[in-house]
Structure formats: structure tokens, C-alpha cells
Amino acid sequence: MFGIFPSARLKPSPYYQATVTAGVTSFTVYNNMLMPTGYGNPEPEYWRIINGVSQWDVACERQVQLRGPDASKLAQILSPRDLSICKVGQGKYIPMCNHDGVLINDPILLKLDEERYWFSIADSNIWFWAAAIAAERGLKVEVSHPDVSPLAIQGPKAEAVAVALFGDWVKDLKYFWFKETTLHGIPMVVARSGWSKQGGFELYLMDSARGTELWNIVNEAGKPWDIGPGNPNLHERVESGLLSYGGDTDQHTNPYEVRLGKYIDLQVADDVIGIQALRRIHAEGPKRHQLGIKFEGDQPNPFGFAWEPVFQHGIKVGDLTNAVWSYRLQCNIGFTLISTRAQPGDTVEVQRASSWVRGTLCELPFL
Amino acid sequence: MFGIFPSARLKPSPYYQATVTAGVTSFTVYNNMLMPTGYGNPEPEYWRIINGVSQWDVACERQVQLRGPDASKLAQILSPRDLSICKVGQGKYIPMCNHDGVLINDPILLKLDEERYWFSIADSNIWFWAAAIAAERGLKVEVSHPDVSPLAIQGPKAEAVAVALFGDWVKDLKYFWFKETTLHGIPMVVARSGWSKQGGFELYLMDSARGTELWNIVNEAGKPWDIGPGNPNLHERVESGLLSYGGDTDQHTNPYEVRLGKYIDLQVADDVIGIQALRRIHAEGPKRHQLGIKFEGDQPNPFGFAWEPVFQHGIKVGDLTNAVWSYRLQCNIGFTLISTRAQPGDTVEVQRASSWVRGTLCELPFL
Structure with a gap:
């Protein structure tokens, strides 16, 4: 360290x-x-x-705050989840996408009043993003980082x-x-x-x-x-199957690959960023999915800073995006972002930092 | 540590x-x-x-790469510095601003060919920013993070x-x-x-x-x-007076406050992001400026993670944004972002982590 x-x-x-x-x-x-x-x-x-x-x-x-008469409009433009039923005092988990349907954050949206929202953000500059869209679309909304x-x-x-x-x-x-x-x-x-x-x-x-x-x-x-x-x-x-944006995702990851499809409402308006790409991805079906892996062995084998390649029958099929010792399961577990050809129950081999380790794929969460 | x-x-x-x-x-x-x-x-x-x-x-x-027939157009839209004279094989230092003229990065732009540019970026998500603008303006350009x-x-x-x-x-x-x-x-x-x-x-x-x-x-x-x-x-x-975006700047800093006015060309086209705000800021004159400070005392006094308040005649006039022991000057030096009422030669007091320390303001760079 x-x-x-x-x-x-x-x-x-x-x-x-x-x-x-x-x-x-x-x-x-x-x-x-x-x-x-x-x-x-x-x-x-x-x-x-x-x-x-x-x-x-x-x-x-x-928090990225949207405030002003067009705050509701901007919140929906940034969210491929239908916000029409979101009430003041309610939060919503939002997979936020770019125009290509790539996940760029997964904030909690808090509706403070009809003209004020917070996106409680994961690790990326949504202030930039929201301010760019607001200015380019000429919306009457102030985008700021409140205290x-x-x-x-x-x-x-x-x-x-x-x-x-x-x-x-x-x-x-x-x-x-x-x-x-x-x-x-x-x-x-x-x-x-x-x-x-x-x-x-x-x-x-x-x-x-x-x-x-x-x-x-x-x-x-x-x-x-x-x-x-x-x-x-x-x-x-990891035991609970919670996604870490930026850790478990890359610059090509869409919400359907990482179990967030249920938070996408494909019928939202066409001006919602990414919705057209998401409709296409949904129709075609994602190429990768996120599965758990339970490793063989009974000693903790910590993860480093980089994804580790996952192989099946000698061919790279995906990546291990995190790994940890499960105190409750008493084995090493992790998330894979892996070809949809690989399925729960399959045995795979992972090139860990120290050695090759075998594991079995499973659905998430573990617990 | x-x-x-x-x-x-x-x-x-x-x-x-x-x-x-x-x-x-x-x-x-x-x-x-x-x-x-x-x-x-x-x-x-x-x-x-x-x-x-x-x-x-x-x-x-x-690197944030712009590639495609509209790459030149997007590069200029993102740059309040005139790129019309930038040649293939040439790099340019660019203060990049948002629509309000706030500094959001200070990359080196490399023009690889007429349809390919790299922004070699400081510490903020310009991939997001550039991709948002490209998509919103319907430009034919791919924005990516190349290897x-x-x-x-x-x-x-x-x-x-x-x-x-x-x-x-x-x-x-x-x-x-x-x-x-x-x-x-x-x-x-x-x-x-x-x-x-x-x-x-x-x-x-x-x-x-x-x-x-x-x-x-x-x-x-x-x-x-x-x-x-x-x-x-x-x-x-610090001795050389080099700016650190995000360290020496905040969410309100414009290029004129931090000695980057010479890289702004106010006559660029109106569709360049931030140029209208920059014209206004230039006409009104900035409220803060960046000055050096030489501290009294002959022992190193390291800086932490937060700006430290600068006072003059008992009133807060700005912030110390970095501080370091200068091996060549044999004293502690730093940058202030401070009211334009404070001028080189003025004595100020800074609330350092350990104690109050007196210093004298000066022009940058130190060496």
C-alpha cells in the first residue's frame, strides 16, 4: 500500500x-x-x-444540483428512467447514459421540489455533463455543486x-x-x-x-x-452485488450489461439522452453480462488496481472487475463482465496477479 | 501520509x-x-x-481524441484560443472553459492531422464534455480515449x-x-x-x-x-509558476484570474463555448488574481489538502492554494488566489494548519 x-x-x-x-x-x-x-x-x-x-x-x-424552472425537464433529459411519477421527497436510482447508451454514472436522484433536484453522484464529473446539456439546449436551470x-x-x-x-x-x-x-x-x-x-x-x-x-x-x-x-x-x-461505476464498468458498458435494465424505461421521450441507443441495444441484446464468480481455494487473494482476464476453454471471454474474500461464504468471490456465451455454472480460469485460479460463474448477488 | x-x-x-x-x-x-x-x-x-x-x-x-470530418470544428468550439493558425504537428496550450467562462481544464491540444486531434488533459472529464457538445451540435466526430x-x-x-x-x-x-x-x-x-x-x-x-x-x-x-x-x-x-487545474482553481475561476488571459482570443467565433462570457469578464476586469507569496520563517511548512485563508488588515482577501519549501530560494512559497485589491509588495497573514504565518505578495513566477 x-x-x-x-x-x-x-x-x-x-x-x-x-x-x-x-x-x-x-x-x-x-x-x-x-x-x-x-x-x-x-x-x-x-x-x-x-x-x-x-x-x-x-x-x-x-451533489449536482439542478435549480430553476427547467430543472424537471433537464432531470428527465439526463435520466433514461421515467421520472413522471417521482414525487417531492422521493429518491430514484438512475443509470445515467451518454448519447451512445454508455453508462456515465449511476446516481440517486433526489427531488427536493418541483424546481430543485440533486443527483447524488458516483465517481464522474456530472456537473460538466449536466451543465453542457443545459447550456446547449438553452434550458432555464442553474447547475451547481451545493455544499x-x-x-x-x-x-x-x-x-x-x-x-x-x-x-x-x-x-x-x-x-x-x-x-x-x-x-x-x-x-x-x-x-x-x-x-x-x-x-x-x-x-x-x-x-x-x-x-x-x-x-x-x-x-x-x-x-x-x-x-x-x-x-x-x-x-x-461484492457479497451484496452492488455495482461500482468506473470499477465494474468501462467506456463501453451499457446498463443492460450490468443488471440495470430494470431501471430503463424505453418509452420515455425521444429527447432523453441515450434512449434511442438504449432501445437499439435492448432490441439486439447485450453482448456481455455481469456474473459472479466463486473461486477455488481457501486463502484471501486480494485484488489490485486492474481488471484481470477471464478465460474459458483457453479463450478470453471477459474480465474480473473486482474480487474479495467473503467472510460469510469463506471463499474468494468477485464480479465478471463477460461474454453472454458464458453462463452461470460454467467453470472459468482467471489470470490473477499471482497465478491462474479456477472459479465457477453464478448469478449475482451472492447474498 | x-x-x-x-x-x-x-x-x-x-x-x-x-x-x-x-x-x-x-x-x-x-x-x-x-x-x-x-x-x-x-x-x-x-x-x-x-x-x-x-x-x-x-x-x-x-488523451481525448476528436476524429472525423468535424474534428477541427469541434476543437475550435471547445477552445477560446484561435486555432486557425495551428498546424499539423503543432501543440497549443488551451484554457478550456464552460459556457460561463469558468475554467474546466487546461490541456495541450495536439493537431495530428486535419481530422484528428488530441486534448492532453488536466484532471477533469473532458471526454464527457467534448462528447456532450459533439452530440448536441450534431457534429460528425468521434470522441474517444485512445490508448x-x-x-x-x-x-x-x-x-x-x-x-x-x-x-x-x-x-x-x-x-x-x-x-x-x-x-x-x-x-x-x-x-x-x-x-x-x-x-x-x-x-x-x-x-x-x-x-x-x-x-x-x-x-x-x-x-x-x-x-x-x-x-x-x-x-x-511552484517556483516556476505553473498552474495546477483543480488545485489552484475552484468552480468559479476564469482564465483571467490565473494568468491565462494571453491564451484567450476574444475575436474567435461566437459559437466557441464560453467566449461571450469571457468577453464580458475581460471588459469588466477579474475580481481575483493569482499572486505568489513568500513566507517569513526558515523551516519547511508543508501544505495539506485544503486551501488556507489569506487575511489583510484582519479581513479575508483570498486563499493560499499551494505552498512548498523552495530549495533555491530557501523559504516557503506558494500561490494565492486573491482579491485584486491585494497587490505585489503587500504583507498578508495566512492561517496555516499549525499557526498564522506572515508573507509578502509577489508576481509569479518566482524563478
């Missing part, structure tokens, strides 16, 4: 000092912001998410912590729905969401000067449930 | 293994790719660039190494001009360019499978001049 050299090109999150105090040991860079990836104890951090409750600095999920920085509370005990923080009303929040509120005077949006399958909430802090204060309030409220620091957890997300 | 957690979202460069072998100790992330930032010996690495020759993995300077990965040779002895590698013709390459060639069968473009003021070349490797091979060929050819590994050097670039 190598060091990260500091510069102002990589932004600290509002929770940066709090995570340093909590003992963060490694980061990744996401939307030009440092995101904690570990606090030195991978296995306890994993089980805390599975069995308890964990607090995460996910400020790097930056909003999510902190996630994830795990089966997250709801208890959220109730302690906000009161019983959070129990009534449906999945991806949200509400604007304050906590000790700190302005925020509280949503039932988060990048795990263990349940929880995201607190969209709306005043970056108060990051440490919010971190500590959550930590204090969570003590009865033994809350501790964590982060979007590679082991959990 | 914290560790970087590996994932396929952060790409390794084609030179990654070679830099690991060479003893890289830290990285930054730039265009979703790891870029080495040090090999464990900062001061010798600095003097190697000033007095000798250094080889750098700058594969993270990704091109620069390796820089920088320092006063770089020309001698380039001659040893390629022959005497490289001496005739003018600044920012380039030529397509091969080296031991490896396809590449050789340009006289690089992110230092010490002179040198960039080898745009066009086959990522041959990164280690190219790194080793350069290393072997450079031995008579004691070549060694290096990287875009923070100390040298």
Missing part, C-alpha cells in the same frame, strides 16, 4: 479531521475527494456493518441510531425517500439509503463547517449500539 | 510496475489513474530535475537523452511541436513539452502493453546522464 501525496486538487471531506481522529488508515479518491477505506481492522469493520451499525464519511458522493456532504449510518442497528437522533418519524421513511430537517441546528436532508444491503440512512449535511460536530453527534448517539467508524465496504458490497 | 486502497476504479498506468520496481513511495490520483508523486528522496529528486534529467510516469495525462500514455523526460539534460533515443532530429522540434515515430518498434508521438520549466520531452506511448519496456529503454539510454525516476515536482512547479 502506497501513500497519498497531499494537494488541494484532492479535497478533504468535512469529516476528514473526525476520521483522522477515529484512526483512518487508508483512503481512495472519489470525485476528487478523499474517502476513507479503512480504519486498520478490516474484519471487525465488516462485521460491524453486518451485525451492528457503522458511520461512514461518504461526502465524496457529491452538501453525506454521512452514512449503515447496518441493522442503524434505524435505532436514527430514531435516537431524529425521533420516531424516521421509521416511516420509505426506501430512498428523504426529508429536510435540522439536528442541533445543523441543516441536513435525511434519507433512507446507503451503499450497502444492510439498511440504514444517509445524512446529507448542508453546512461543511459542521462536519466534525455532526460526526461526533452521531458517534455519541450510537454508543448504546456500539457504533464505530466504517466505509463503503468492499467485502459487503 | 495515508495508504491508497486498491480498486479497479483507480487505473494503474502502463508504467505502474516499472515505477514500483523503481521504488515509488507515494501517488496521487489524476484522471482516475495513479500518478507517482515521490520515490522517497524529495530533495535529490528535485535537484535531478533542476540540474540533470528525470523520467516521469505521466500516463494520467489522458496513449505519456512518459516525460525533464531537465536540462533531457535533450541529450532524447537525442540518444531518437537521433538529432529531436533538436529541431520546437516547443510544443511533436512528431509520430517508433522506438524499437514501439509506436509513439514525441513532443517537446512537459510540466516543468526545465525543458524536456514527452513520449506519448501508443501501446499500453509496452510501458515497462519503454520505461526501461529510456532508463538505459539515460544512464550516461544519470537519469533517475521523478514526477511532476511540486517544488519546481
